[in-house]
Amino acid sequence: MKPDGRIRVMQIIARMNVGGPATQVSGLSERLNAAEFDHRLYTGYVDGGEGDHLQLRHTTIPVHRIPGLGRSIKPADDYRALFRLISAMREFRPDVIQTRTTKAGALGRVAARMSGVDAARVHVFHGHLLQGYFSGFKRSVYTRSERFLASLSDRLVTVGARVRDDLLAAGIGRPEQYVVIPPGVRLGPVPDRAEARAALGIPADVPVVAYVGRLTKVKRPDRFVDAANAVLERIPGCRFLVCGSGELKEEMERNVHPIWDSFRLLGWRRDVETVYAAADVVMLTSDNEGTPLALVEAGMAGVPVVSTRVGSVAEVVRHGSTGLLANRDAGELAAHAIRLLSDPHLARGMGEAAKEWTTRNFAVERLVADTEALYRSLHGSSKPRRGVSSR
Template sequence: MKPDGRIRVMEIMARMNVCGAATQVTGVCERLNPEEFDHRLYTGHVDGGEGDHLRLRGSAVQVHRVAGLGRSIRPLGDHRALVGLARAMREFRPHIIHTRSPKDGALARLAARLSGVSAARIHAFHAPYPHGHLPWVKRRLRLRAERYAASGADRLVTVGATLRDELLRAGVGRPEQYVVIPPGVELGPMPDRREARRSLSLPGDAPVVAYVGRLSRAKRPDRFAEVARRVLDRVPGCRFLICGGGELRAEFERAIRPMWDSFRLLGWRRDVETVYAAADVVLLTSDCESSPLALIEAGMAGVPVVSTAVGGVAEVVQDRRTGLLGGPDAAELAGHTVRLLTDPGLARRMGEAARQWTTRAFAVDRLVADTEALYRSLSGAVRPRRGVGIR
């Protein structure tokens, strides 16, 4: 390819399923300065049963599909992905390679060796650590993969300081490699509350609790069901919105069967703003989190949250100011939820404080500016400067 003086960035993400990492990648792809950066996204296909982030968002981001790249570890598919990435590197000649998962990082490291491309390497961590929800063998394999992906990287990026510190304690990377870049989120226009509830077949005056995200073991949908049962004992008219899906959907449906009429299972939706507009409280019952985007989005929508105080949640939710944090006990989480549902003044004050805090701290423009600065800081390490400022 003919050089044009821009910094060439090869972004590699195994699949663009609905998750925080996909939201961050999309924001960067859509807003990075095209006059300074030639930024290309290389990805595989989303597995069946997962939400496709780009399709749900209706994003026009151009992607370069890599055969074999995806979620699962499959020797034949991974070999095809390795060869495809090496070929793409030789063609694109990136100055910077940016990966987002252990699989991405390992394949990119090997592909760079195969292709002979010399590029600065950035590896980002989005998933929470430790991986207590995984079986012991998978935890060990995941940790080894993370250490391998981190070794030799020029920069390691985490979405929060808590995640950085947890990774360092686990022996992943060195302190001088790390950069913290908090998430950047943007919601679409918020619909009117009455219209949102009407479109979701909800009573206009019912208390509403929402959940947005995957139904996976780390998120503990079983705990959510228990919290809901306790809330209904005290607020019988409450309704629960579940926006998302995942491998535990069937199990979750069985758990809420006695409360079925109080639930609306919405699946993955493009108009997540409608869910927030209809809600009085957003509830998260996870065992582990990094910087959960659903809680950031809730704040931007002016909705207070109740959440377990795990991982980086406290970096997103200011306890007793923008929401209420608690331990894993379902009774405590139910008590916090009932408190917000039955005290509209408190919920309104927390929601407004959450709106002010999240729109200031987690704007997409700030994410893009931080990412551009990171790219500039590394561009000189792999090539002479060509009219691009180095910071």
């Protein structure tokens, strides 16, 4: 026990860019019981072109900056970040070291090993890079690296059961190491539909499909544009909202140029609730996902979802009840969207079911309770051996 009796938790994430990991870290940082946990966040800087979650949400979370712990892989910067983490660990003397994202997971777990600090090591997989990112040699290197890093870990947390099963199938970690903790989020006040559409310059009486997320390769914004073209063939007056940005922003602008009047490229927005309120359908077109928060938020806003059936999406969207799932095919996604846009009664029923389901199962309070229970289970004088469950 430390002098003040609290469990010390060192949270390490490469960068707090807009997305699920940053949202989860913020929720925990703001809501963990401060009387029981001394929780500190260590992170790098957000790259240019990415939305900064801390700035966008106006959060006041104390941050310990680790230069070099960003997105890019640069050996000299990574080496310096590694030794800054070792120094920070020796100074803080945490009971639990929790890492998130691939780069921070690697540097953080190696630093924990090298620091000599007697802390439980936990890594969180918000998804994985087994599909949609690499092929051949690079995928093999990633898999072997994660197998080694799993041997340095006491617990491996995944945001969904499918993510866990994929990792186990790849030989990463042992079943007893894994804990599934689904994400948790609290959506801000959702405005009135008419108010939201007026704020976004969208006519009150047109069908609207929204995309919320990064414009990056694995998210397949090109597939969203293809689906939009197919929807417009059947519903010419439909509008498409794109809330997000990324390295494919300019490519998407070129792709939508022939149908520019049907699109609104909104960039990152603080008021994402306004986008959900204006939409009839939220569409996700990814090749790979963990448990996407955009679909949780859409459900909490009462909007039905059309999504590719990837990762743990099916653990958020109940096909035929809260939304519709498809293969990674633009035509099938478009057909599902057209079905919902053409049947307001069906869409309204699915939206209501989605709101009830997501609010009950993905509340931030549940995330905090699950995480606090994990920290308590790992705390104590006898830490579990690497890769062996204490249960």
